[in-house]
Amino acid sequence: MSDRHHDHGPAHDHRHEHRRASPPHRLTHLLAPHSHETADTLDSALESSARGVRALWVSLAVLGLTALAQAAVVVVSGSVALLGDTVHNAADALTAVPLGIAFVLGRRAATRRFTYGYGRAEDLAGIVIVLTIAASAVFAGWTALDRLLDPRPVGHLPVVAVAALVGFAGNEWVARYRIRVGRAIGSAALVADGLHARTDGFTSLAVLLGAGGAALGWRYADPVVGLAITAAILLVLRDAAREVFRRVMDAVDPALVDRAEQALTRVPGVRGVGELRLRWIGHRLRAEVAVVVDGEATVREAHRVAVEAEHALLHAVPRLTAALVHADPEPAPGAADPHLPLAHHAVG
DSSP: OOOOOSSSSOOOOOOHHHSOOOOOOOOHHHSSSOOOHHHHHHHHHHHHHHHHHHHHHHHHHHHHHHHHHHHHHHHHHHOHHHHHHHHHHHHHHHHHHHHHHHHHTTTTOOSSSSTTOOHHHHHHHHHHHHHHHHHHEEEEEHHHHHHSSOOOOOOHHHHHHHHHHHHHHHHHHHHHHHHHHHHHTTHHHHHHHHHHHHHHHHHHHHHHHHHHHHHTTTTHHHHHHHHHOOOOOOOOHHHHHHHHHHHHHHHHHHHHHHHHHHHTTSSSSEEEEEEEEEEEEEEEEEOOOEEEETTTOOOOHHHHHHHHHEEEEEETTTTTEEEEEEEOOOOOTOOOOGGGGGGOOOOO
């Protein structure tokens, strides 16, 4: 006997579960009313996407102004280190465009062709961000090597130093903002973009050191700092690529799996937890799980257990918006495996 339960809809009312709950639990629900109806889940998802878009446009404005200010100083000073930092800042600002498009796409409803919706657009945007970081590393490194082979004096060093401080302040503010919002809504791409901005901030401080070295008369200070900036960009490239790769490969924090399993084992009627899968679709989680129920239970009883299991998951796992629960009957002695007809379809 099995039951598959999909996304919540108006027909799935949880009032019967609250009536059976303990008095403290009922009091909690009265003080913090909630609902898992389709409309409420969608509103939450749309709100998280809206927060992501807002974070992108705010950071785009801040980094755009920072890059423009630095570019003006590059023109008058000729600093290759500051040029590398400016290019990196401009690239970081422009990554808001594909990510913003992804957030907007992710708000579209699922269709018969895209049955899971468009949340995966965020993963594609993450790949674009990684490629942008790689391109900025190549440009910064090439420019620094060229200047190392052909050193040139850097002018207006005090202005360069001020521009470096402006770059650090702008990037660190944007980094904190993007990472905070990205973690709050579960967007790996936005967190990667925040890490990118943080590295830009430290490279701006490196430009400040280069200006100090040039002021002391070391003509190689500017290109050497440019190479150091390239190395820093490569480090953030590694971290961002790893984060995006894991998301594309449907990796989740094992602690989330443990949390989901523990929640399921506490559901009345669940006698065991079988295969459990979690996956990210954009910045939202979906779950698929098989639970073991009483083999003599009726279809209605098995369905009730499946509903309560899904309800428990939605409370226990942050950013989980839907769960598919399959109820398996508890094995009876001598009975054939109910999944035997599917055995020849198993992937080896």
